[in-house]
Structure formats: C-alpha cells, structure tokens
Ligand SMILES: C[S@@+](CC[C@H](N)C(=O)[O-])C[C@H]1O[C@@H](n2cnc3c(N)ncnc32)[C@H](O)[C@@H]1O
Ligand SMILES: Nc1nc2[nH]cc(C(=O)O)c2c(=O)[nH]1
C-alpha cells in the first residue's frame with residue numbers, strides 16, 4: 001500500500017474530534033477538489049513508503065493508540081484496503097475511521113464490516129469543489145448510524161445544496177451529518193446563520209481543529 005505519511009495527533013475532524021488518533025495517509029486520488037489541503041499527496045511524483053497491511057498493523061500496535069484514521073488522497077483506491085481493515089478490526093481495542101470522498105463505491109466495505117468499530121466519514125462534494133458530478137448517490141443508501149456525511153462548504157450556494165441533499169436522502173435519520181467550512185473561504189458564523197435560518201436540526205458544524213492548533217499548512221499533524 002502506498003503510504004505518504006503516518007503520524008499520531010488529535011483527530012481534528014469527525015465524530016472523535018479531539019481524541020488521539022493514529023493517521024495513515026495514502027497516496028493518490030480520483031478527484032481534484034478546488035480546495036484540497038492535501039494536493040501534494042495526489043501528485044504522481046510524491047514520495048511514498050510501500051507498506052503491507054501487516055506492516056501498517058504493526059506500526060499501529062506499536063503506537064498504543066486505539067483510534068485509527070485512514071485517509072489520503074483517497075484511501076478506498078488502495079487495493080489492499082479491505083485486508084487492512086480486517087486485520088485492524090481483528091485487534092480487540094482498535095476503532096477504524098475511513099475518510100472517503102463519495103466518488104468510490106462504499107458498499108463492499110460497509111457491508112463486509114457492519115460492526116460499529118468501523119465508521120466511514122464520507123464527503124458529499126458540493127458545487128465549489130468542482131467535483132459534484134462525480135458523487136455516487138447509491139452510497140447514501142449504504143450509510144449506517146456509525147457513519148457520517150460531511151459537507152465541506154465554501155459558499156451559500158454550497159450550503160443550499162447541502163440542505164437539499166440532506167432532505168432528499170433523509171440523512172439525519174440515517175447517520176451523522178456534519179457541515180465544515182472550506183478552511184479560510186467562508187466565515188463559520190455564516191454557516192451558523194444559515195443553519196439557524198433553515199432550522200437545521202441534527203446537523204453539526206465542525207471546524208478542522210488541527211488547523212487552529214497548528215499552522216494550517218503544517219504536515220504530519
Ligand atoms: C484530504 S481529504 C482525504 C479523504 C478523501 N479524499 C475525502 O475527500 O474525503 C480529508 C478531508 O479533508 C477535507 N478537506 C480537504 N481540504 C479542505 C479544506 N481546505 N478545508 C476544509 N476541509 C478540507 C475533505 O473535504 C475531507 O473531508
Ligand atoms: N489532526 C488531523 N486530523 C484529521 N482528521 C482528518 C484528517 C485528514 O486529513 O483526513 C486529519 C488531519 O490531517 N489531521
């Protein structure tokens with residue numbers, strides 16, 4: 001598997017934001033979002049370590065950290081991803097979260113690992129990403145209670161689109177729903193005002209915590 005970085009930090013996003021996690025970031029992506037903060041990991045020339053699922057499991061065990069976040073790039077493009085998840089979940093105290101972009105079919109993984117120890121955080125890419133037409137809408141039917149849909153929003157148009165999608169797929173009844181600002185592009189208060197005006201119950205605003213704690217450009221945190 002092509003790993004571009006691995007590190008321990010607090011999880012800056014998602015259901016376990018603020019908890020320690022070990023991050024495995026994989027190389028390469030099938031999208032090119034306008035705002036992507038890890039474009040470097042998607043460059044063909046980006047350096048990587050070739051690690052097997054066993055190598056990654058060993059690294060995770062050595063860290064002593066219970067939360068594992070698989071991210072990228074797009075982690076679901078790695079051909080051994082299923083084997084890696086299986087090996088990680090075989091360890092009794094490990095919880096796995098996968099950050100995925102909504103443009104890869106999640107059904108094979110979600111259906112293979114129904115236990116709560118695997119949670120998927122899937123983006124729905126909004127208009128300002130430039131990638132909305134790549135969304136696989138059948139993924140919405142696969143999400144479970146432990147999963148999350150994240151709407152990374154850069155404009156009011158994005159927020160209007162997010163509200164439509166949340167309603168259309170009854171997402172708040174199905175899974176967790178988060179809205180996050182495209183870092184630096186929209187004031188969080190605009191999102192709060194939008195949520196208030198539309199009475200968006202059961203939706204959570206989340207700001208990427210690691211970009212507040214460290215320099216937003218910093219890698220490995
Ligand atoms: C770098 S992506 C990797 C995983 C996967 N490719 C995806 O897009 O979900 C991890 C998360 O960071 C978010 N993200 C990337 N750039 C961002 C930015 N500038 N501001 C806020 N969130 C961003 C993505 O939307 C995604 O939810
Ligand atoms: N601290 C920290 N938390 C994160 N949660 C998700 C991340 C990601 O890039 O997917 C991330 C990241 O890059 N750093």
Ligand code: SF4
Pocket residue numbers: 029030031032033035036037038039042072073074101
């Ligand atoms: S899908 Fe994720 S990694 Fe790929 S370009 Fe978009 S934000 Fe970046």
Ligand SMILES: [Mg+2]
Pocket residue numbers: 037038
């Ligand atoms: Mg990140």
